[in-house]
Amino acid sequence: MREIAFRQALNEALAEEMKRDEDVFLIGEEVAEYNGAYKVSKGLLDEFGARRVIDTPITEAGFAGIGIGAAMAGLRPVVEMMTFNFAILALDQIINHAAKARYMSDGQLSVPLVVRGAGGAGGSLAAQHSQSLEAQYAHAPGLKVMMPATPKDAKGMLKTAIRDPDPVIFIESEVLYGLNGEVPEEEYLIPVGKADKKREGDDCTVISWSRALHFAIQGADKVAEDDGVEVDLIDLRTVRPFDRDMVAESVKRTNRVVVVEEGWPFASVGASISEWVSRELFDWLDAPVERVHQRDVPMPYAFNLETASLPSADRIADAIRRACYIEV
């Protein structure tokens, strides 16, 4: 199969959906003439013109709201946030407005909107530009949150998100844009709320998503080699709603769980999943749920501190060992 980069997979998803549906348009900072800050929208202005690929001023709250209003009128906007650090400015529009419209109007309104862009730590970008903010959105009923970890998923999930009748928050790890991977030429969709098994094993379930999944793969390799522990590795892909069926099936076999996320630990997606596993699958657990996450501090700039702050293969391997009662 051909290999393409994560950013190109997203680009294809946008182009295909824009071709398929005249109501789909892209709006955000630098998306048109500059081809996107991360080049995800490369060539789209040329192909679809300025009516459908729209550069905005630096006004996240304003253009998110324009996307929401346009969606209420039946269009299918894709709002690009240059990064999710800046989407914080639009949280009011998204949480107070987009997430509530269907419910408050008793189903009269719907907001078929995608808010997408770069998330997570990009590398030496310091505290205001290195945040994993999925919990902000996953917390609010009315929003779906999708976070692909591979080019193939990126494409199939974005196409699904654009067709979804409700607001979808679509977070792309900044460091994954250059990642190459196999992507089918023919059309495919990846459903909301379906996880993907990255590795089969009976010893310990590891649950992760987005960039942290790649740390988790390395951690699983490590314990396989060093300790003979076989990990059942789940890529959640959609963090809300998450795939309870796959998690439950796995945990009932392995009886041990490690949840790995890139961001902070408190009130996080990982915290919610751990809580659900501990409560719903209590009888199947042989050990407390282990967690690996960013250290609970704003991201420092200094290279050594940043590395120490992020999850790593070593920290994940240790967490797996703890879950398996192997001395670390």
Next chain:
Amino acid sequence: MAKNENESSEDHVEPEELDAECAAQVREELGDDAIVEMLRKMVLIRRFEEHAGRSYQRRKIRGFCHLYSGQEAVAVGSLKAAGDDDYIIGHYRDHGHALAAGMEPNVVMAELFGKAPGCAGGKGGSMHLYDVERNFMGGWGIVGGQIPLGAGLAFALNYRGDEAACLAYLGDGAIHQGVVHEALNMASLWELPLVTIVENNQYAMGTAVERVSSTTALEKKADSHQIYSEVVDGQDLFQVYDAVRRARKRAIEDDEPSWLHVQTYRYYGHSMTDPAPYRGKDEVNQQRDLRDPIVRLREWIIAEDIVTQDEIDAIDDEMEALVKESIEFADSSDFPDLSELTTNVYIDWPAEID
């Protein structure tokens, strides 16, 4: 390297003259030594940014790094007008303001290198420089976010009855943010001593001003808030100084905030990773040739016989040496100790729940 090579392109053309009347008036007010001192600072910033750029290429500096070259007269002129108790706040393109505010090149460069003796202990990096002793309040990375903070600093000055103002800097791209206008309205309503300095360097990343602003007359953006505004030639050190001096006086004596539309230009891409495909080389060269703030100031200084060409060359050498020393200092300093990871999150609370 030929002297002054970096200040203009190859063809020799006459740069625009500084406003003579304004220059004479500032000279009268500040004296010649102060003018030479400002030239030194502008040259220091220019050399500092050249070396920062090279260090970025050597991966000694990483992440986002935004160079200030071309805009030196704005930071140096405005901060010359600042009083000791004034607050200073701005955005991520902050090396120039930090140096103009008197911060040592060594601690600024060390911060860019992420080293322990940096002005934020290596935790902030290029975008987040701080020196609270000098009232230099940063160094912020969310476009427009610093302006409400600036209004808050001005609020505190007002509250305490201090005879001082807050100089708050923002870019042409930041002026559209909602929080900027919310802050302006309150600054006007509550008569806060806030001097907002819009550094219009013509682009916000790859976006030229006219593509995203309902008017390019950016001074008008404060009109609906009933805030005094004016247009300032940001490549004329004396006009910047004079406009900010008057704005500061207005803030302190008449309880009136100001909004200064300062027209300037940046020579490099938005950050070190931007090749700037959205503008031509000719445009940049024309700016360097005709409007470079250092060249214009030098020509005036020489024409006025304040110092000789030799003395100007000596300033260049001295500033170059100072910056080289800062590179060595930064390079040979240690990274922060790992224990620094969890300091200063809270003051007396265990930082982590795990």
